Amino acid sequence: MLAMISVIVVLLLVFIAMVLIWRQIMTGQVTHATTHLRELSQDYLKRHEELKDRQSEGDKRYQDQIESAKAEGERLRAKLLEEAEAARVRLVAEGKAESERLVNQALAARDVMQQEMDATMSHRAVAQARQLVQEILPAPMRQIMQAQWVEELMEGLKALPKLETAEPVKEVRVASAFALTAAQRQRLQAGLEALVGHPVTLQETVEESLLAGLMLTAGHLVLDGTLTSKLEQAARSLHAS
Numbered sequence: 001m002l003a004m005i006s007v008i009v010v011l012l013l014v015f016i017a018m019v020l021i022w023r024q025i026m027t028g029q030v031t032h033a034t035t036h037l038r039e040l041s042q043d044y045l046k047r048h049e050e051l052k053d054r055q056s057e058g059d060k061r062y063q064d065q066i067e068s069a070k071a072e073g074e075r076l077r078a079k080l081l082e083e084a085e086a087a088r089v090r091l092v093a094e095g096k097a098e099s100e101r102l103v104n105q106a107l108a109a110r111d112v113m114q115q116e117m118d119a120t121m122s123h124r125a126v127a128q129a130r131q132l133v134q135e136i137l138p139a140p141m142r143q144i145m146q147a148q149w150v151e152e153l154m155e156g157l158k159a160l161p162k163l164e165t166a167e168p169v170k171e172v173r174v175a176s177a178f179a180l181t182a183a184q185r186q187r188l189q190a191g192l193e194a195l196v197g198h199p200v201t202l203q204e205t206v207e208e209s210l211l212a213g214l215m216l217t218a219g220h221l222v223l224d225g226t227l228t229s230k231l232e233q234a235a236r237s238l239h240a241s
Contacts, residue, residue, distance in 0.1 A: 105141060109137045109141065110145070137212075139178075142177065142178070142211060142227070143178050143212075145212045145213070146176070146177055146178055146213050147184075149212065149213040149214075149225050150180070150214065150225075153188075153213075153216075153225045154187055154188060154191050156223070157192065157194070157195055158191065160195055162196070162197055163196050163197075163218065165220065167219075168196070168198060169196045169200060169219040170200060171200060171202075171203055172192050172200050172201070172202055172203070172216060172217065172218040173203045173216070173217040173218075174202050174203065174204045174214055174215075174216055175205050175206075175207050175210060175217075175226075176204065176205070176206055176207070176210070176213075176214035176215075177206070177207065177208060177210040177211055177212045177213060177214065177226065177227070178206065179204075179206050180204065180214075185202065185204075188202070189202055192216070192218060195218070196218065200218070209228060210226040210227065210228050211226065211227035211228050211231075212226065213225045213226035213227055213229075213230075214226065215229070
């Protein structure tokens with residue numbers, strides 16, 4: 001009986017020792033697992049912060065690139081506007097210079113024609129002068145002359161008193177060396193309507209033999225502002241003298 005109790009006590013002690021050992025083992029494992037989990041958590045937090053930093057850095061680089069692109073776009077836009085303005089100014093200056101050159105050439109050619117007309121005393125001389133004009137002054141130059149004379153004619157219409165006729169003038173015949181532009185036609189019609197005091201209809205014809213300028217016939221009023229007329233007047237003046 002005593003031996004059995006001793007065995008039981010020994011077994012009980014062994015059991016208690018095993019329980020203590022097992023508990024110590026489990027405690028160590030739990031502690032190790034807890035430490036490992038803590039390390040994993042810290043590593044996760046660290047990686048999370050690194051990812052946030054990288055994202056912030058990427059966002060900053062993206063924003064910097066956007067701002068740089070905007071600045072470059074504005075710079076290019078300003079440069080293009082500056083170049084366009086410079087080109088416009090240059091073209092306007094060139095156009096003005098070319099126009100003045102053509103006008104000067106036309107005036108010089110007109111002076112040459114006037115010198116030729118001083119020695120002309122017959123209809124044949126007028127015809128020769130007209131031919132000379134066509135040779136010296138090409139159509140573009142004569143168009144410039146016509147544009148100047150049309151402007152002078154329109155200014156002259158403003159100075160005329162209101163036209164009084166027995167019957168209302170409804171139609172004005174316009175003979176022109178070159179076709180009128182829409183703006184010239186509109187201004188001419190407005191000037192004629194102001195002259196007669198009511199709307200009129202323009203009957204236009206293009207007569208190249210007039211060389212430059214135009215001739216208006218409104219009732220008994222005839223306004224001849226053509227280069228051919230000027231040649232004929234010069235010839236008559238020379239013949240009379």
